[in-house]
Amino acid sequence: MGKIGVWLIGARGSVATTAIAGAAAMRAGLAARTGCVTELPDFAGTRLPGLGDLVFGGHDVVDTPLVKRAEQLVAAGVLPATLPGPISADLEAAEARLRPAPDGGGRAAIDRIAADLTAFREGLDHVVVLNVSSTEPPCVPHPAHASLAALDAALDAGEDVLPASAVYAYAAFRAGCGFVDFTPSTGARLPALDELARTAGLPYAGRDGKTGETLLRSVLAPMFAQRALNVLSWSGTNLLGGGDGATLADPGAASSKNASKQQVLSQNLGRDVDGEVHIDYVPALGDWKTAWDHVLFEGFLGARMTLQLTWQGCDSALAAPLVLDLARLTAKACGDGVAGPVAEFGFFFKDPVGEGPHDLASQYAALREWANR
Template sequence: MEERQLKRKEQIPSPKGKLGVLIPGVGGAVSTTFMAGVEAIRRGLAEPIGSLTQMGTIRLGKRDEYRIPRIKDFVPLASLEDLVFGGWDIYEANAYEAASFAKVLQRDHLDPIKDFLETIRPMPAVFDRRFVKNLDGNHVKPGTDLRAHVEAVKEDIARFKEENGLDRCVMIWCGSTEVHLKPEEPHLSLEAFQKAVDANDPRIAPSMLYALAALESGIPYINGAPNLTVDIPALVELAREKHMPIAGKDFKTGQTLMKTILAPGLKARMLGLEGWYSTNILGNRDGLVLDDKDSFKTKEESKLSVLEYILQPQLYPNLYKNYYHKVTINYYPPRGDNKEGWDCIDIFGWLGYPMQIKVDFQCRDSILAAPICLDLVLFTDLAQRIGLHGIQEWLSFYFKSPMHKEGLYPEHDLFIQLMKLKNTLRYLMGEEQITHFGLDYYLGEK
């Protein structure tokens, strides 16, 4: 700690100029809900409910002098007024048409901002149907040369920045879940990865090409899907080389959000777990993509990892060693974006007596994801301006499978994640970190 000087608010570069938000999958339900919501908030038509950056508070100071400002008043984040949206999609519908098709937001929310949404037209996307089998758009970049696709995306970025007079950008993946991949030789070093791109290696996914183009263009990358993308040694190496922040993966919205709330409570009370059965019904485009077994495998791995890390069965074998964990997702078109996550949880307590918890979370997938997108864009831009680069573990709060540094375990407990996020903000702003609210009171200290 002595070798690193604490940052002070006045030492952190203030956000100047416009911030570009580049979105692969800009025509999807999450993206259009995010963009429409930001514009509605900018026009005073709605409130930023669900956004930690806009509504959250942070405790500062000691007991006798503590204050609780809003995070946006404490940390120099970019203003919503300075966000400019653009991106790529395999369908050429503008954002108003895409949002109308997604049917997340009602007409009385969309029509007042129709003029804004109609100006957002997607650039042709990099797409390979081998990685997303249940979609087939025609608004795509021609050919199959991977290096040419990377260069085309970089040209898109440069043109977007110039046309909109942007000072800086952040890229956030809101595209579909790709088929399951495991790290292989082309992913293990930057040199091998670049050679694989030049050789059109089939193990290089489209999401990786976007990440490569972003990082080479000096733009941070956020992975909102469970894809194997920026969490490979090759792109971690590139992020460090380019001094760019990276974060991911897979937005934590519905059922997994509930798991990261409930599982810490079971562990805190030392209640045992026999089994946790989770099923989902979902009818939007994400549900259609996940109806393919290879894309579902990617999502399943992300969802299954949560309990093991929270419950730590190696430390509590009598409570958690042999629990059964099952996750299913079922495509059900009538439900649309209104996902339903149902959990049946078999637990046991004193003397081993069994009990059950049942949760039926009738959520709205994109409504939960949109404020996550906003927070991640603003926090990642902050990291870029401060000079933080590589994996941003302090943003684990927002992800199902948070990226972490080699040799460490990911943190999944939602409340520990939130403490780490706020302590990072306190540290960057030169404030004392908080480990336990009110501890000084109970110890009789001042």
């Protein structure tokens, strides 16, 4: 497919740094391709760009160089200690393509981002913008979100009517780029931006990467439904460290995350069930997370039973290969002229855009079929 630009929002964060380092390591034969869905045999015949075809750039609000961020991730146990040295040239090359994130949500910020993307895409076949930044609070509805004409009128009048994630989605479409939101933030999920994507003939996908507790829920909830077992309550507690945990300590940001987590249960069980998800920030956990779920269900003749499970994982190591998968798949969607939401990418998300199944097995089948068309 030629060279594919991967523009990361939050490019110096743990997930982005791990993705950039991981791609370099796999290209150099220094790491196995474990965790990369698009490297499975089911995708061997698909027309996807190779890992060596990915060119990284991005925006961030911090200025810690990628080489230093990789060293920090080594100290945290996320990256192998021997890795940063051999891939330092790749990290430095990506660093040279990073730009400071603009302030505000108005027309000036959109124009600045679009200009950065236009400069970046010179010499590249396609560019995919991926949001891996911090989670935003829920978007406050505004009349300007209803249509592209209303949105443009508000922006031209100097109004800041878009959250940061939607500013990036708007700028991505204006610059001719596909867009993926790996966070539960608004992103392209506004009628005005959906209209813009379809008009521009560009794909988008999201939202909120499914990497841990919700991944399990998308497998287990269908099991209960298909075995005619009545789930009475499903409660969860998440312990998070690192930047993600610090962000989600804010109730507004946590509400976006919790809503996407609960979506998987209601969609797969066909109704809402009792129980809530709690997120606690534990700084000492660093990049690791622990999720504990308690499921109360009813069986034959009303017998009550429980399932309890614990998931412990490294957030960046779970998310980074999916970021690379989505970059490759969205590049294919760009090349194929797909416009609007790509529902078949729902396999990767807690709260997917478009119409599609919510159980993992059906989502995987839909993704495999789409990729092999």
